[in-house]
Amino acid sequence: MQHIKVKLENGEEVAYPEGTTCMDLYKGxxxxxxxxxxxxxxxxxxxxxxPLLENSKISFVEFDSSVGAHIFxxxxxxxxxxxxKRLYPDVKLGIGxxxxxxxxxxxxxxxxxxxxxxxxxxxxMKKIVKERHPIIRRELSRxxxxxxxxxxxxxxxxxxxxxxxxxxxxxxxxxxxxxxLCAGPHLPHTGMVKAFKLTGLAGAYWxxxxxNPMLQRIYGTAFPNREQLDHHLQMLExxxxxxxxxLGRELDLFxxxxxxxxxxxxxxxGMIIWQELTDFWRMEHRRAGYEEIRTPLILNRTLWEQSxxxxxxxxxxYFTKIDDQDYAVKPMNCPGAMLVYRSKMHSYxxxxxxxxxMGIVHRHELSGTLHGLMRVRSFxxxxxxxxxxPDQVESExxxxxxxxxxxxxxxxxxxxxxxxxxxxxAMGTREMWDRATSILETVLKEKIIDFQINEGxxxxxxxxxxxxxxxxxxxxxxxxxxxxxxxxxxxxxxxYVGEDGAKHRPVVIHRVIYGSMExxxxxxxxxxxxxxxxxxxxxxxxxxxxTERSHDYAGQVYDKLMMDGFRVQVDQRNEKxxxxxxxxxxxxxxxxxxxxEKEEESGEVALRHRERGDLGPQNxxxxxxxxxxxxxxxxx
RNA sequence: GCCGACGUAGCUCAACGGAAGAGCAGCUGAUUUGUAAUCAGCAGGUUGGGGGUUCGAUUCCCUUCGUCGGCUCCA
Numbered sequence: 001m002q003h004i005k006v007k008l009e010n011g012e013e014v015a016y017p018e019g020t021t022c023m024d025l026y027k028g029x030x031x032x033x034x035x036x037x038x039x040x041x042x043x044x045x046x047x048x049x050x051p052l053l054e055n056s057k058i059s060f061v062e063f064d065s066s067v068g069a070h071i072f073x074x075x076x077x078x079x080x081x082x083x084x085k086r087l088y089p090d091v092k093l094g095i096g097x098x099x100x101x102x103x104x105x106x107x108x109x110x111x112x113x114x115x116x117x118x119x120x121x122x123x124x125m126k127k128i129v130k131e132r133h134p135i136i137r138r139e140l141s142r143x144x145x146x147x148x149x150x151x152x153x154x155x156x157x158x159x160x161x162x163x164x165x166x167x168x169x170x171x172x173x174x175x176x177x178x179x180x181l182c183a184g185p186h187l188p189h190t191g192m193v194k195a196f197k198l199t200g201l202a203g204a205y206w207x208x209x210x211x212n213p214m215l216q217r218i219y220g221t222a223f224p225n226r227e228q229l230d231h232h233l234q235m236l237e238x239x240x241x242x243x244x245x246x247l248g249r250e251l252d253l254f255x256x257x258x259x260x261x262x263x264x265x266x267x268x269x270g271m272i273i274w275q276e277l278t279d280f281w282r283m284e285h286r287r288a289g290y291e292e293i294r295t296p297l298i299l300n301r302t303l304w305e306q307s308x309x310x311x312x313x314x315x316x317x318y319f320t321k322i323d324d325q326d327y328a329v330k331p332m333n334c335p336g337a338m339l340v341y342r343s344k345m346h347s348y349x350x351x352x353x354x355x356x357x358m359g360i361v362h363r364h365e366l367s368g369t370l371h372g373l374m375r376v377r378s379f380x381x382x383x384x385x386x387x388x389x390p391d392q393v394e395s396e397x398x399x400x401x402x403x404x405x406x407x408x409x410x411x412x413x414x415x416x417x418x419x420x421x422x423x424x425x426a427m428g429t430r431e432m433w434d435r436a437t438s439i440l441e442t443v444l445k446e447k448i449i450d451f452q453i454n455e456g457x458x459x460x461x462x463x464x465x466x467x468x469x470x471x472x473x474x475x476x477x478x479x480x481x482x483x484x485x486x487x488x489x490x491x492x493x494x495x496y497v498g499e500d501g502a503k504h505r506p507v508v509i510h511r512v513i514y515g516s517m518e519x520x521x522x523x524x525x526x527x528x529x530x531x532x533x534x535x536x537x538x539x540x541x542x543x544x545x546x547t548e549r550s551h552d553y554a555g556q557v558y559d560k561l562m563m564d565g566f567r568v569q570v571d572q573r574n575e576k577x578x579x580x581x582x583x584x585x586x587x588x589x590x591x592x593x594x595x596x597e598k599e600e601e602s603g604e605v606a607l608r609h610r611e612r613g614d615l616g617p618q619n620x621x622x623x624x625x626x627x628x629x630x631x632x633x634x635x636x
Numbered sequence: 637g638c639c640g641a642c643g644u645a646g647c648u649c650a651a652c653g654g655a656a657g658a659g660c661a662g663c664u665g666a667u668u669u670g671u672a673a674u675c676a677g678c679a680g681g682u683u684g685g686g687g688g689u690u691c692g693a694u695u696c697c698c699u700u701c702g703u704c705g706g707c708u709c710c711a
C-alpha cells in the first residue's frame with residue numbers, strides 16, 4: 001500500500017497509508033475530541049471523512065474560527081431543513097447557508113407557516129440532533145443529480161444545478177432520511193449541533209429578485225454549547241437596549257412621526273449633539289483648507305438633465321412645479337457645487353479648490369427599507385467637492401483619507417475600506433473608468449490601507465472608495481466615501497486657465513466623511529449606548545441641591561458653570577437626593593454636583609460621575625478646569 | 637415596492653364580542669430630604685384613520701396609513 005505524507009500545522013510531517021480519512025488521522029493523534037468539526041486540506045475545507053489521497057498540508061478546524069463556525073451553522077441549517085421536511089413533506093427547499101452569527105434556510109411552503117410554528121420545528125430539530133445521524137457526502141454526475149431532485153420534486157434545486165458551472169463537482173449530503181444538494185463540508189454527525197435557536201421568520205425572494213417567488217426564510221443561530229448560545233442571546237439583548245430608536249425617544253434626541261415617514265424630527269437634545277458634530281467638522285475642514293457653501297434645495301429640471309440625474313437617478317427623486325416649470329428636490333449636492341465653481345473664472349493657480357457643504361438631500365427610498373435614522377428619505381451630507389488639476393488627484397485623495405482617519409479616531413470607531421468599480425449603468429468610457437480606478441487603487445496601496453474590491457458598485461459617474469464603520473451590533477455602515485468624477489466637469493463644461501493660457505478641464509472628487517449626519521447620530525447613539533462623552537452630551541453637568549436651603553448656593557454654582565460655557569442644569573424640585581440622582585443617571589448626564597450644607601460651608605461641590613459614582617467633595621474651580629480639558633480634548 | 641407581524645393613555649404593557657385597566661411619566665398637596673425611585677390624591681383614551689358584519693366591535697372582516705423583522709453573506 002502507498003503511503004502519503006501529511007504535514008501538520010505544527011510543521012510535523014507524518015506518513016499514513018493512502019486513503020486514511022482525516023477522522024482516522026485525528027483519532028490516531030489525540031484521544032477523540034468532539035470539538036473537531038472539519039479539516040483544511042491544502043487550505044480547502046473538507047469533511048472529516050474525506051480520505052487523503054496525496055501528500056498534503058492539513059489543519060484542523062474547530063468552532064472558534066470563522067471557518068469552523070460557518071461549517072457548524074451550515075450543518076445546523078441542514079438540521080432545520082431536515083426537521084421542516086419531516087413536518088411539512090410537501091415543502092420545496094431553497095438555499096440554506098450559514099451567515100454571520102447564524103444561518104437561515106429558505107422554504108416554499110404549500111401553506112405559509114407563522115412564527116408560532118417555529119417552536120414545533122425547534123422540537124423536531126432537537127430530535128434530529130439527539131438521533132445523531134451520520135452526515136454522508138455523495139458525489140454524483142449532473143444527470144444523476146438532476147434526475148434525483150426531479151423525482152423529489154425540488155424545482156429550486158434543479159435551478160441551482162442548472163446554474164452550476166460545467167466543471168463543478170456536484171455533491172449531496174445525506175443525514176438519515178434527509179438529503180440535500182450541497183457543496184459542504186459538514187460536521188460528521190447531527191449530534192454535534194448542541195445548542196441552537198430559531199430567531200426569526202421572514203419573506204425572501206428566490207435569488208433576492210422581486211420578480212421571483214417569495215419564499216419563507218427561517219433564521220437561526222447555533223453554538224457547540226448552551227453557554228455560548230446564552231451569551232450570544234444576551235448580546236442581542238444588549239444591542240436592543242442600545243437601539244437608537246429607543247434611546248432617541250428616551251433621551252428626547254429625535255422623533256419620527258407618521259406625518260413624515262423617513263423624514264426625522266430633531267429635538268433640542270439631538271440638535272446639541274448635531275451642532276457639536278458640525279462645529280468639529282467646520283474646525284477640521286478650515287484647518288484642511290476647505291471653503292464652505294450652501295446651495296438651494298430645489299433646482300430646475302434643466303440642471304438635473306445636464307447633470308445626468310434626470311436619466312440615472314429619477315426614480316429616487318422628488319419633483320415639484322413652479323410657475324409651470326419642472327423642478328426637482330436635490331438628491332445630491334454636486335450639481336449645485338458645479339454651478340458655484342462655474343460662477344467665476346479659475347486659474348490653475350486657484351486649484352485645488354476644496355468646497356464643502358452641509359447639504360440636505362432628499363431621496364425616495366422604498367418604504368420597507370426605512371429604519372430609524374439609519375435609513376431615511378431626507379438627510380444631511382457633510383459633502384465636499386474638490387476641483388483640481390489632473391496631477392493633484394493622488395495627493396488630494398490621500399489628503400481626504402488622512403482627514404477621514406482623524407475623524408473616525410475621535411469617536412473610537414473601527415473601520416474598513418472598499419473600492420467600488422464600474423457599475424452597469426455608467427456614464428463615460430471604459431478608459432476613463434480604468435484610469436480613475438487605478439488612481440484610487442494606487443493611493444490606497446501607497447497608504448498601505450487594506451481594502452476589498454466591490455465589483456460594479458461604483459456611482460454612475462465614477463469609481464469610489466468607501467469607508468465602513470462598525471457599530472455595537474457588528475453591523476457595518478457605509479459612512480465616508482471618496483468618489484472620483486471625470487463626468488461632471490464635462491457635463492458642466494468646467495474649465496480653468498492653464499499655464500499655457502488655454503482652457504483645460506479640472507477633475508472633481510466628491511467626498512463625505514460622516515456620510516449622513518442622521519446616520520452618524522444613530523451610529524453614535526448605539527456606539528455610546530446613549531452615554532455620550534462630555535463634549536457631545538446634551539447636558540454635561542447637573543447641580544443637585546439637597547434641600548431648599550441650598551438653592552442659593554446651588555444657583556451660584558449653576559451660574560458659574562453656565563458662564564463658563566458648559567451645558568448645565570439645576571434640579572430644584574422638592575425631591576430627595578436619591579430621586580434626583582436616579583433621574584440624572586437615567587438621562588446619562590456625565591457629572592452630578594450634589595450641593596448641601598456641608599458644601600456650602602466649605603465652598604466645594606460633591607462630585608458624582610455617571611459611571612464612576614460618588615467621587616467625594618471637590619474644589620469647584622478644579623472640577624471646571626478638568627471638565628474643560630475633557631471637553632476640549634474630546635476624551636471618550 | 638414585496639412577504640410576515642404589530643398599532644390600546646406621553647412611555648411600557650393588560651383586557652379580546654357584552655360598561656377600556658395597571659405601572660411609570662404629568663398635575664395638585666403633604667414631606668426639607670446626603671448619592672439610582674417619599675406618601676396621598678387628581679387628571680389622562682372616539683383603542684392609528686375609514687368602511688363593513690352584529691342588538692352590541694378595542695376584539696371579527698375589508699381598506700388605508702404607520703411601525704417592526706426580512707428581501708443572496710449564493711447548492
